[in-house]
Amino acid sequence: MHNPLWRLIPPIQVNGSLQMAVDLWLLDQYVSGNHPPVLRFYTWEPVAISLGYHQRRSPQRWENLSWDGMPIELVRRPTGGRAVLHQGDLTYMVVMSDPDAGGGTGAKRSAMPGYEAICEFLIAGWRSLGVELQYGQARRGYHQTANCFATATGADLVLPSGEKFIGSAQLRRNGAVLQQGSMQLNPSPELFSEVFGTEGRVHSGLPVLSLPLEVIRERAIASLVESASRCFGVQLIPQPLSEREWEKINCLGNPNWVCGEDSQEGSEL
Numbered sequence: 001m002h003n004p005l006w007r008l009i010p011p012i013q014v015n016g017s018l019q020m021a022v023d024l025w026l027l028d029q030y031v032s033g034n035h036p037p038v039l040r041f042y043t044w045e046p047v048a049i050s051l052g053y054h055q056r057r058s059p060q061r062w063e064n065l066s067w068d069g070m071p072i073e074l075v076r077r078p079t080g081g082r083a084v085l086h087q088g089d090l091t092y093m094v095v096m097s098d099p100d101a102g103g104g105t106g107a108k109r110s111a112m113p114g115y116e117a118i119c120e121f122l123i124a125g126w127r128s129l130g131v132e133l134q135y136g137q138a139r140r141g142y143h144q145t146a147n148c149f150a151t152a153t154g155a156d157l158v159l160p161s162g163e164k165f166i167g168s169a170q171l172r173r174n175g176a177v178l179q180q181g182s183m184q185l186n187p188s189p190e191l192f193s194e195v196f197g198t199e200g201r202v203h204s205g206l207p208v209l210s211l212p213l214e215v216i217r218e219r220a221i222a223s224l225v226e227s228a229s230r231c232f233g234v235q236l237i238p239q240p241l242s243e244r245e246w247e248k249i250n251c252l253g254n255p256n257w258v259c260g261e262d263s264q265e266g267s268e269l
Helices: 016-031 060-064 115-127 189-196 213-232 243-253
Strands: 005-014 038-044 048-051 073-076 084-086 089-097 164-173 176-184 235-238
Touching: 005 016, 005 213, 016 038, 016 048, 016 073, 016 089, 016 164, 016 176, 016 243, 038 213, 084 089, 084 189, 089 115, 089 213, 115 164, 115 176, 115 213, 213 235
Parallel strands: 005 038, 005 235, 048 073
Antiparallel strands: 038 089, 048 084, 089 176, 164 176
16 A cells, blocks of 8 residues: 655764664564655765675775774675765665565566666656766676676666766565665765775766765755655655664664663654
8 A cells, every 4th residue: 555654764874883773673664564664865974885785705904994083884784785885975765665566476576676666766856956867787797896886787877978876775575675775976086996996986077966075965865855755656754763763773783782672663654
């Protein structure tokens, strides 16, 4: 059943492990029927490298990297894909009913399940900012590189030049989907090269991407919230995470956190 009310969680800037705990908790709550669909945008503090769920190897030197005097955190995402440097980017997440589910257990699934149904709001939102995007094409060698942005798949969005701009990945569970993605806005070329070498950087020269990073993020979020409302045909209700929700999320993200009794208390939406 289509839910016309979605929750919009205002941007949160915390460490990567906690961001992943937030996303997983929201997915679990949606699957349990305690929470509506949700859209949120966030940044990572400190800077982090996230590894895809199935990415088992990464360079040992990544464990000793730093930025602005802080160690760069290594985090594993619950979704697939390759490594992403979260500096100068903007991350989005969507939790909703799996667009590719239905039709019984024998239903045929597409090669790129549900990506196009979700990514349309990204294409529309960035188009309003003067950035034209299209779906990438899967190429050989994707699994031979650690860098998510070194090559595109059909789940990713690329610029007309072919440069990858948004990388997305999914976790599907019990008829629901968590989709996470990183938008490479203005990463440090020096740090990007230190982590990945020279491959896969965005060299766009697009006017909007020449603005200060915080301005780009603010404009992108405003445009993408508007396009999500139109594309999904929903009303997005801003609602920050409550103290009680943070307590439950910390139980997932921090094993040393003292947790109270669990409850089936859901969102106010």
